[in-house]
Amino acid sequence: MADSGAFEIDGKFRALVENTSDTIVIADDLNNIIFSNNKIFSTFGYLPEEVLQKPLTILLPPPYRDIYAIEFSRFIKNYKAKAFNPITEVLGYCKDGTIIPAEISLAVWEEANGHVYSSVIIRDVSERKKWEDNLEKERDFLQAILDNAEDSIIGCDENGEITYFNHSARNKKLISAQPDRKKNWFNHYQFYYPGNDQPIPLHDTPLFRALRGEEVKNQEILVKAEDNTCFVLLANGRQIVSKNGVVRGAVIVIQDITMRRENRKNLLDKNRELSQAYSDLKEAEQKLKEANTLLESRVAARTEELLAKNQELNLTNAALQKLNINLDNFIHIASHDLKVPITNLEALLKILESSIGNTNEDALEILEKIEISVARLKKSVKAVGEVAKVQKQLEYQTEHIDLPELVIEITESIAEQLNDVQLSYDFSACDTIYFSYVNLKSIVSNLITNAIKYRSPDRAPMIKIYTERVADGVTLAIQDNGLGIDLNKNGNKLFSMFSRLHDHVEGSGIGLYIIKRIIENSGGYITVSSELGVGSTFTVFFLNQV
Secondary structure (H helix, E strand, O other): OOOOOOOOOOHHHHHHHHOOOOEEEEEOOOOEEEEEOOHHHHHHOOOHHHHOOOEHHHHOOHHHHHHHHHHHHHHHHOOOOOOEEEEEEEEEEOOOOOEEEEEEEEEEEEOOOOOEEEEEEEEEOHHHHHHHHHHHHHHHHHHHHHHOOOOEEEEEEOOOOEEEEOHHHHHOOOOOOOHHHHHOHHHOOEEEEOOOOEEOOHHHOHHHHHHOOOOEEEEEEEEEOOOOOEEEEEEEEEEEEOOOOOEEEEEEEEEEOHHHHHHHHHHHHHHHHHHHHHHHHHHHHHHHHHHHHHHHHHHHHHHHHHHHHHHHHHHHHHHHHHHHHHHHHHHHHHHHHHHHHHHHHHHHHHHHHHHHOOOOHHHHHHHHHHHHHHHHHHHHHHHHHHHHHHHOOOOOOEEEEEHHHHHHHHHHHOHHHHOOOEEEEEOOOOOEEEEEHHHHHHHHHHHHHHHHHOOOOOOOOEEEEEEEEEOOEEEEEEEEOOOOOOHHHHHHHOOOOOOOOOOOOOOOOOHHHHHHHHHHHOOOEEEEEEEOOOEEEEEEEEEOOO
């Protein structure tokens, strides 16, 4: 320096500061740089002579220069109270404008001439900061991995105090929420041997076994937490040893196997149940085999019995068929052979009537009664012939019959009986029936004439004929408003042969019997609904109508 207070740099000091790895600058009491070693170039990009007589704050970013200028001045004024400034982290400002992380250490002293000087040691910590940042990222990454692990991880130092635990350990309440309890972890949890509920002593717990140098593998423990929650854990652990062989602590990895043990127990229970069910099934299967054997023997015996009865029934049916044929032949012959004597008897009665004349009234009265009896006999013989014809189940040719045409044909043939009868029909549901024309005409004609015969004297007769489609067929109904029938009293004999419910009209009593036989011979059936004083409805079911 030019004045008498110039700072002198001797060779030893320069040799010392030039061989250091840090930037060293010396500033006067005005904070102007009066010396710098060559390290300032590699750190800040300045040559030493470029910074001489420049403010010390030239090495700091512009936004902070004023603040640090004040701090430097305050420190220099108070240097006697505190002659050494501890290391402080600041941001360094390079010649090219680059900002670097740095550490500074400031010292102040006073020369004999009364001048106060300050020395600043500046260290570029960029590489260290990068290393620390990378280390922090690795630590965060490792922490994220550990915290996302399902298993709980707990670590302790060489004294057994808990120094690390992950989220799983905290979430599963393996670590107390109170910080002071984490150090004395084992004092706040109860550990038991699974199965016998015997407490585990501290020295036999997984963490302390690992701390002693044991390799803990799959040690099961039962834990009771502070809230009395119980769970079973499986622990694995080992000692943590530094590269130079110093024990730093221990770590254990804990897996919660409570659900696994519960599932295993349930599985064992299920296996026992399945084993029992299998035994029961085998027993049932054996019983079933025995029952099948018994059933087969019974079926064989029953089959043999049924075959014998079936053979007997076939013989009986053959005998009945022969008897029926003989009976049909007898009825046919009888009805045929009786016609001639009856005709002869009618002729003889006419000759006798003409011979007697009108002279003998008693004889004429007797003849009249005989004629009535002969007429009834003739009608009965005719009815027997018709029944015999049905009994033989004579098959007529089937065809599609137009119902409106059939009804018109029938009504024209009995027009005299329909003088005051209101007859209507509705065949919109089905207007054709596939059936024997002769048989269908007999069915419809009989039911219409019956409705006319048994009309009510209290009202004009009304007859309605209609069809309906039902499952598997068609129904034909003939409804009247006649006398009606007491079905509770006479329903069981309504369709019997020679059965008559009213005597005030003529009839043979075989019409409904013949209708029923014709319908049943074709696979159908006939029903009746009726109410005394209201009327009757006869419904005929025809099978397999398209």
